[in-house]
Amino acid sequence: MDFEAFFKSELDGLHTEGRYRVFADLERHRGNFPRATRHTPDGPKEVTVWCSNDYLGMGQHPAVIEAMKEAIDHCGAGAGGTRNISGTTHYHVLLERELADLHGKEAGLIFNSGYMSNWATLGTLGQKIPGLIIFSDALNHASMIEGIRYAKCERMIWKHNDLDDLEAKLAAADPSAPKLIAFESVYSMDGDIAPIKEICDLADKYGAMTYLDEVHAVGMYGPRGGGIAEREGLMDRLTVIEGTLGKAFGVMGGYIAASAALCDFIRSFASGFIFTTALPPTLAAGALASIRHLKASPFERVRHQDRVRKLRTMLDQRGIPHMHNPSHIVPVMVGDAAKCKWISDILLDTCDVYVQPINYPTVAKKTERLRITPTPLHSDADIEHLVGSLHQLWSRCALARHVA
Numbered sequence: 001m002d003f004e005a006f007f008k009s010e011l012d013g014l015h016t017e018g019r020y021r022v023f024a025d026l027e028r029h030r031g032n033f034p035r036a037t038r039h040t041p042d043g044p045k046e047v048t049v050w051c052s053n054d055y056l057g058m059g060q061h062p063a064v065i066e067a068m069k070e071a072i073d074h075c076g077a078g079a080g081g082t083r084n085i086s087g088t089t090h091y092h093v094l095l096e097r098e099l100a101d102l103h104g105k106e107a108g109l110i111f112n113s114g115y116m117s118n119w120a121t122l123g124t125l126g127q128k129i130p131g132l133i134i135f136s137d138a139l140n141h142a143s144m145i146e147g148i149r150y151a152k153c154e155r156m157i158w159k160h161n162d163l164d165d166l167e168a169k170l171a172a173a174d175p176s177a178p179k180l181i182a183f184e185s186v187y188s189m190d191g192d193i194a195p196i197k198e199i200c201d202l203a204d205k206y207g208a209m210t211y212l213d214e215v216h217a218v219g220m221y222g223p224r225g226g227g228i229a230e231r232e233g234l235m236d237r238l239t240v241i242e243g244t245l246g247k248a249f250g251v252m253g254g255y256i257a258a259s260a261a262l263c264d265f266i267r268s269f270a271s272g273f274i275f276t277t278a279l280p281p282t283l284a285a286g287a288l289a290s291i292r293h294l295k296a297s298p299f300e301r302v303r304h305q306d307r308v309r310k311l312r313t314m315l316d317q318r319g320i321p322h323m324h325n326p327s328h329i330v331p332v333m334v335g336d337a338a339k340c341k342w343i344s345d346i347l348l349d350t351c352d353v354y355v356q357p358i359n360y361p362t363v364a365k366k367t368e369r370l371r372i373t374p375t376p377l378h379s380d381a382d383i384e385h386l387v388g389s390l391h392q393l394w395s396r397c398a399l400a401r402h403v404a
């Protein structure tokens, strides 16, 4: 087989469909978020980042940076091993305690990413619990889908956020089979929020465990940044809360918070936890500082929501269509892959505004969009510049406006 030709022809397919991914070559600057330097063939350019998942700018927060520097000065670069074989540093232990406390659970368990935490935890639960059926929301993240696939257990996909469909599927399943309902709180592309309480009620009725991915909510919602379940007083009703240290906490890594027995079980049986080098202590130290800061400080959350409101209001004033949802994610709908990429390119090349186009398969075809994520560090002038640029492009591209 001509392997090279195969790779190239597969890539040509992506180009033809207009969904070949091009990375922006960025250099973030300490203390200067959301500004970044973008390296282009014509040299470096200053851009404003409007699509970062560093939702609160914590990746640039002095408390986080200081903690990371201190950890690296104190104990060096890497962890030096898997968690079991010399890689557990005191920072990891403190971080797991902090995460358990954040979510009101007995224990926390860290993974090298949120992807790994979903994949390893769902995969291990599904493999090890005899006869487990996993009920998975249709819009769950790829990492949950892959974990459930790897589990090779029975799975039922229920319609996104649809309680009737979930209940119908729970009721149709063998009443004696162990069950787990896997879902997210804030869904990353539409920014809608699951009916967590009602899902927990169904879980109680049918004797199911609940697994909630709060990746797009931790740090940002709830009085201490514990997520939507904290805000709604529901944390104790969830069997497992999963989160990331890489989005609002601004660093990297993933975790679950659950009972001591469940965390110990995953720690002891999950391949994706056991056979990989532990996070560097400096990342654990940075995440710890970030969580502690956001637990005590509502300032970032309040300012974040204020920026989101401001952006939505200004988009409405200009008739730029965006999905109305109760979260901080502002999807500006384009509905065409080529136009979406074109608008994103022009914003970047002529307006110094960086918003990555979101195309299939991340979202359904005809729902292509610009996924805009305001942060507490975007100023009024930044928002005005973004909306003004979109306004001009909407006219040039003859895109439909939303009539208020």
Ligand SMILES: *Cc1c(COP(=O)(O)O)cnc(C)c1O
Residues within 6 Å of the ligand: 113, 114, 115, 116, 118, 141, 143, 184, 188, 213, 215, 216, 244, 245, 246, 247, 253, 254
């Ligand atoms: C980003 C994401 C993850 C993965 O988290 P990482 O820490 O980036 O690996 C998991 N779930 C959802 C819903 C996500 O959007």
